[in-house]
Amino acid sequence: MTVQLFIPCFTDQLFPETAFNTVRILEKVGCNVIYNPQQTCCGQPAYNAGFWDEAKQVGHKFLHDFADDLVIVSPSASCTGMIKNAYNNLFTNTMVHNRCRSIQGNIHELSDFLVNVLKKDYFGAELEGRAVYHDSCSALRECHIRDEPRQLLSNVEGLELVEMKHTDTCCGFGGTFAVKFEAISSAMAEQKVHHALEREADYIISTDSSCLLHLQGYIDKHRLPIKTMHLADVLAHGWANI
Template sequence: MRVQIFIPCFIDQLYPTVAFNMVKVLEKAGCEVSYNANQTCCGQPAFNAGFWGEAKDVCNKFMQDFSGADYIVAPSASCVGFVKNYYSKLYEQSAQQQAAKKISSRIFELSDFLVNILKTEDLGASFTGKVTYHDSCAALRECGLKQEPRKLLQHVKGLELVEMADNETCCGFGGSFAVKFEPISIAMGDQKITNATATGAEYIISTDMSCLMHIDGCIKHKGTGLQVLHLADVLASF
């Protein structure tokens, strides 16, 4: 199966290894992966900040860069959730409404694509360690993903998955929320770390590097021994 990959801004700039690992996982699953080097942002930051006109300019480019009929796969439920749920709203009653709906139906977060499209749960991955899983708001609430990442993790040889308390509670990042409401954001991150630490886990895993970036910052401030890993990093440990 041929797929196009979308690499979100912050992964491209800060965590490129996650992108390379996603490619490894998709190729392991039998996909032919293509990457359009002209791609940029999905438009979510501008949209969330209320700049819908500017967001539309970015979204226009996104739809142009990902034209075609191939599936689009991304290592970020946040970006995928935006395209799936808000492109049709942004282009409501416009000439591009059908194009927006079409691209919304073609884009998938990595675990969703593997489990629900490719019907693959065991990728032959091997990772020794005790981990706990953080449900990102975007994965859980915008993409409806709960069991998909867990099914994949449960098939990783050597991995022990333990659930933390309040695993569906926000980590406190929320994009600009972390800047506008810093004390609240930090308190939420600290609570997430407290719950993860109580499980005895060595790693916190998630589908969203944005959440993990915030959690990791709080971890470094608290000086705990926890580490963060994107789901793709674990699945690429063959």
């Protein structure tokens, strides 16, 4: 299968290895991966801040950076959710209505694509330790992804996956929320990390780099014995040339 790769700006700028690992995983299962270097943002930051006109301009570019008849895969539930849901508010009954609907139907977050489209859940990954999975708000509520990442992680050799309390509550990032409401955001991160530590976890794993950046910031500040990892980095661990 030929797939288009959408790497969100957050991943591109701060976590490029997660992008490369996404390519490695897709190629390992036989996909021909296409990457358009002209792609930029999906428009989510502007949209969430209330600047819908600006978000529409960015989103219009996104709709023309990708073919509307090929699958699009992204290692971000947040950006995938933006396109699948918020684009309804931006492009319904516009000149790009039909193109938008086609792309909305073709875009998948990585775990959703692997499990539900390709029916693949084993990649030979190895990672020693105990982990909890953090359900990001976008993955759970916008993309309806819950079991897929857990299914993939259950097949990682050496990894013990346990559930923490309130796994489906927000980590406190929320884009500009973390800037506008720093104290509340930090308290939410503290709660999430300590729920993980209660389970004696070595890793907090998620589908969204933005959540992981936020949580890792709290972990680093307080020098806690735990680290965050993106799902793609876990699935490539132990066999990819990294």
